[in-house]
Amino acid sequence: MSGSTTCVEAAHYYLSAIRAKLRLNAFVDIYEEELLERAAALDKKRSSGAPIGKLHGVITGIKDVICYKGHKVTAASRILHKFTATYNATAVQKLLDEEALIIGSLNCDEFAMGSSNENSFYGNVLNALDEGRVPGGSSGGSAVAVQAGLCMVSLGSDTGGSVRQPADFCGIVGLKPTYGRISRYGLIAYASSFDQIGIFANNVPDVAAVLQVISGNDDFDSTASAISPDEYTFDTPSTGTYKIAYFKEALEHPSLDQEIAGTIKSFINNLPTQHFKVRAISFDLLDYIVPAYYVLTTAEASSNLSRFDGVRYGYRTNDDMADLTEFYKDTRSAGFGKEVKRRIMLGNFVLSSGYFDAYFTQAQKVRKQLSDKTALIFNDFDAILLPTVPSTAFKIGEKKDDPIAMYLADIYTVFANLTGIPAISIPLFRHSNGMPFGLQIMTYRFSELSLLSLSHQLMNVSRQDLHQSTNP
Amino acid sequence: MPIPYEKYEAVIGLEVHAQLLTKSKLFSGDSAAFGADANTNISPIVLAYPGALPMLNKRAVEYAVKMGLACGCSIEHTNYFARKNYFYPDLPKGYQISQHTTPVCKNGFVKIRTANGERDILLNRIHLEEDAGKSLHEVDDRNTSLDYNRAGVPLIEIVSEPDMHTAEEAFAFVTELRKLVRYLGICDGNMEEGSMRCDANVSIRIKGEKELGTKVEVKNLNSIRNVKKAIEFEISRMIELVESGGKVIQQTRSFDASNDTTFSMRTKEEANDYRYFTDPDLPPFIITEELLHAIRAAMPPLPEELVRKYRDLLHLPEYDARVICDDAATIRYFELLIQTTTHAKAAANWLLGPVKSFLNDKGESMDEFTLDASSLATLIELVESGKVNFSIASSRIFPVMVEKGTADALEVATELNLLQNSDAGDIAQWVDEVLLGMPEKVAEYKKGKKGLIGLFMGEVKKLSKGKADPKIATQLLTEKLEQR
Numbered sequence: 001m002s003g004s005t006t007c008v009e010a011a012h013y014y015l016s017a018i019r020a021k022l023r024l025n026a027f028v029d030i031y032e033e034e035l036l037e038r039a040a041a042l043d044k045k046r047s048s049g050a051p052i053g054k055l056h057g058v059i060t061g062i063k064d065v066i067c068y069k070g071h072k073v074t075a076a077s078r079i080l081h082k083f084t085a086t087y088n089a090t091a092v093q094k095l096l097d098e099e100a101l102i103i104g105s106l107n108c109d110e111f112a113m114g115s116s117n118e119n120s121f122y123g124n125v126l127n128a129l130d131e132g133r134v135p136g137g138s139s140g141g142s143a144v145a146v147q148a149g150l151c152m153v154s155l156g157s158d159t160g161g162s163v164r165q166p167a168d169f170c171g172i173v174g175l176k177p178t179y180g181r182i183s184r185y186g187l188i189a190y191a192s193s194f195d196q197i198g199i200f201a202n203n204v205p206d207v208a209a210v211l212q213v214i215s216g217n218d219d220f221d222s223t224a225s226a227i228s229p230d231e232y233t234f235d236t237p238s239t240g241t242y243k244i245a246y247f248k249e250a251l252e253h254p255s256l257d258q259e260i261a262g263t264i265k266s267f268i269n270n271l272p273t274q275h276f277k278v279r280a281i282s283f284d285l286l287d288y289i290v291p292a293y294y295v296l297t298t299a300e301a302s303s304n305l306s307r308f309d310g311v312r313y314g315y316r317t318n319d320d321m322a323d324l325t326e327f328y329k330d331t332r333s334a335g336f337g338k339e340v341k342r343r344i345m346l347g348n349f350v351l352s353s354g355y356f357d358a359y360f361t362q363a364q365k366v367r368k369q370l371s372d373k374t375a376l377i378f379n380d381f382d383a384i385l386l387p388t389v390p391s392t393a394f395k396i397g398e399k400k401d402d403p404i405a406m407y408l409a410d411i412y413t414v415f416a417n418l419t420g421i422p423a424i425s426i427p428l429f430r431h432s433n434g435m436p437f438g439l440q441i442m443t444y445r446f447s448e449l450s451l452l453s454l455s456h457q458l459m460n461v462s463r464q465d466l467h468q469s470t471n472p
Numbered sequence: 473m474p475i476p477y478e479k480y481e482a483v484i485g486l487e488v489h490a491q492l493l494t495k496s497k498l499f500s501g502d503s504a505a506f507g508a509d510a511n512t513n514i515s516p517i518v519l520a521y522p523g524a525l526p527m528l529n530k531r532a533v534e535y536a537v538k539m540g541l542a543c544g545c546s547i548e549h550t551n552y553f554a555r556k557n558y559f560y561p562d563l564p565k566g567y568q569i570s571q572h573t574t575p576v577c578k579n580g581f582v583k584i585r586t587a588n589g590e591r592d593i594l595l596n597r598i599h600l601e602e603d604a605g606k607s608l609h610e611v612d613d614r615n616t617s618l619d620y621n622r623a624g625v626p627l628i629e630i631v632s633e634p635d636m637h638t639a640e641e642a643f644a645f646v647t648e649l650r651k652l653v654r655y656l657g658i659c660d661g662n663m664e665e666g667s668m669r670c671d672a673n674v675s676i677r678i679k680g681e682k683e684l685g686t687k688v689e690v691k692n693l694n695s696i697r698n699v700k701k702a703i704e705f706e707i708s709r710m711i712e713l714v715e716s717g718g719k720v721i722q723q724t725r726s727f728d729a730s731n732d733t734t735f736s737m738r739t740k741e742e743a744n745d746y747r748y749f750t751d752p753d754l755p756p757f758i759i760t761e762e763l764l765h766a767i768r769a770a771m772p773p774l775p776e777e778l779v780r781k782y783r784d785l786l787h788l789p790e791y792d793a794r795v796i797c798d799d800a801a802t803i804r805y806f807e808l809l810i811q812t813t814t815h816a817k818a819a820a821n822w823l824l825g826p827v828k829s830f831l832n833d834k835g836e837s838m839d840e841f842t843l844d845a846s847s848l849a850t851l852i853e854l855v856e857s858g859k860v861n862f863s864i865a866s867s868r869i870f871p872v873m874v875e876k877g878t879a880d881a882l883e884v885a886t887e888l889n890l891l892q893n894s895d896a897g898d899i900a901q902w903v904d905e906v907l908l909g910m911p912e913k914v915a916e917y918k919k920g921k922k923g924l925i926g927l928f929m930g931e932v933k934k935l936s937k938g939k940a941d942p943k944i945a946t947q948l949l950t951e952k953l954e955q956r
Contacts, residue, residue, distance in 0.1 A: 067523045087516050186523040193752035221525050222755055300752055303555050306566020307520040328559055351747035
């Protein structure tokens, strides 16, 4: 992001990088012509001496669930595969206002439902570090685009870990901000009370620069917070002491890869004690959070996806159908993929009369308890540390037929979405299998300032170790 | 064998939807106006495009609260919207945003009057929700056309308790509600255009029984008359059914206005499971004490309060008071009149007499009446001070003043030479002339046909072109007749 090159040169550089890595299947759509035009316009403006935007020339990719006017937005689904956005998402508008250059839309799991990017109408995305492995999901394309150097930063969306988990699998930084930090207007909804646009980058300051631009109040989203964006600076390292908690049950969980558990434990134990006071605390709700998450998100999704009915826009199987119910059935059966249909069915089930209290109401209670408990923890601590994912990136196809196993792997990430707190995955570690994995850090609601500066410090702390272990 | 209708009692509850007269829709900035070209008041939000979100229109909340306060409801502090999920082409999101489980206004009542006197009909609730679009089946003979202008227009649903027992009560209830929404200016109450719609829940039971019978819901009642007709039909149908050994089944029926009957639309088995849950896109909306005070302070006095005021303080007959309070424009006009004249009864007579018949003749409503109230007040004063008589005032001066819009009655009367003459000399001359011209009638009067005084009086009026002061003329006539 320096001034030593032109926007046009940067655009060409990334366009050719994309062309060289097409097999990764990270992009759904590439806006080549428009990108070069906008880049030239920005160069002209800058050389005229006009003041430049905060993200001037930053080559940015956006997940295929975020609306960019005049461009296809399809949620990687057949049901929208020819749909063109008619307006800009608030986040996109803010990017454009600050002169970011949007290079294309990024592949993902259909309607952001999935943890491996194997549920896309456009096919799998490959992990650039090992093309036999998944990049994670649902924002797999967004993660790989940054990982493989196909753009500088990218936007994803995170409903239960869809930014942090692929960041972990790809060895980059992925932030899910506080619920309400960034307007959801123009983000195709999966589960409205969980969804939040997230940011991928190679380092924390880049994430912060984008966050500062796209966060804030919005007249088109009543769940967007009026709290104004923070000013992030990373020039002066913090000299204070962080009080940090980690969940004992989380690091001892049977699903957690032993090497990941060991690495994180030893990382925690080796943190310089003058700056980091770390304590293990007990968290007995761990086993409830994945079920609660899937009950609530599928419920919301079943309703959010009702609008895709083939009536006003999008895919329909047959223009000439006499029976309305058959029309809906045909269109939605053919328009949605397997995982999306599974979640719609599940959501309708938990909302239906007779089951509502046993599932939806109970899950809401769990969510409330989690929020209360979380507030108490943050009375005593500045941050919580957790693994991001129980394993490193798995092989393509390995878990495809076991949705339950796939869901359970969300154990560490859904917590932040259930409670609305900000969470980040930073790429600190490398497994003996060669794949990277991250550390997840969480702070209290709207404490991104503290989250990002802590993350930045931890990345600096570990740099030495990483150099020793990975660059012999 | 005659059917013993009187053995049964009907139980009726009404659900009335009223479209609110807000400028924009309940959750978007699109115009909520009626009558625009199809699909012009739409946006990504109304059409439920991917990524679009609702934003609550605060004015709609105020209107709902106004209605709640007018009906004596308790107003909830913390309010939620729920999603009612079902598929239909005129429902863009696949769910309707409604307050089904948590209404903003609870309880309350509406006062009605029928031949049996006055009664408070209890309300269950008033809640906010959005309207659906319109499916049009007549535009094209092969396809259904969809107009989404109406989608998202704010509605309040006013739900009564099953608290009415006759079609007349239901008729009076809807009439009162319509008056109230119009008076508050929150809905135009036009049932034919569908801006006010009514569904009726009807059941029967043997008189004296406590338990409710199986209910039938009747829809498509697009006039107050049809509400009454449909309920009348439904009550008879159910009684006849039960008397002939049948059983009422829970169903939804539709009213057919062509023959005043109802027919079955669907039975309960086909009912939807709407999978209600709180809409996660909308945070709770709070009605603070401050907001409640502000809404209350901005509300005009309610018609019921005004009836009491006119009757008890201004001593108007109850009937006059009620007719004035029937519509907002008449109330406003009357309130202006009594600011400038103390003759309240005369003011009421003018409004309900000459003004009303003038408007009736022209087919206009009170809103369209052009003579300003302070001008009419000068005419009332002129009559009450005896300077012109009422019939001259209403037949000659009033039309001229209406024409002008603003005018002083004294000036108009002077200009037209219509001021009453109180000069005893002039009047005596007119009286003499009349009596001289009708010797036979005078003789009859003398024989005792005292009623003829009216005839003489009429002739004096004619002769004087209405200017003779009637009091003095009567007095002189009597004197002179006695003298002859």
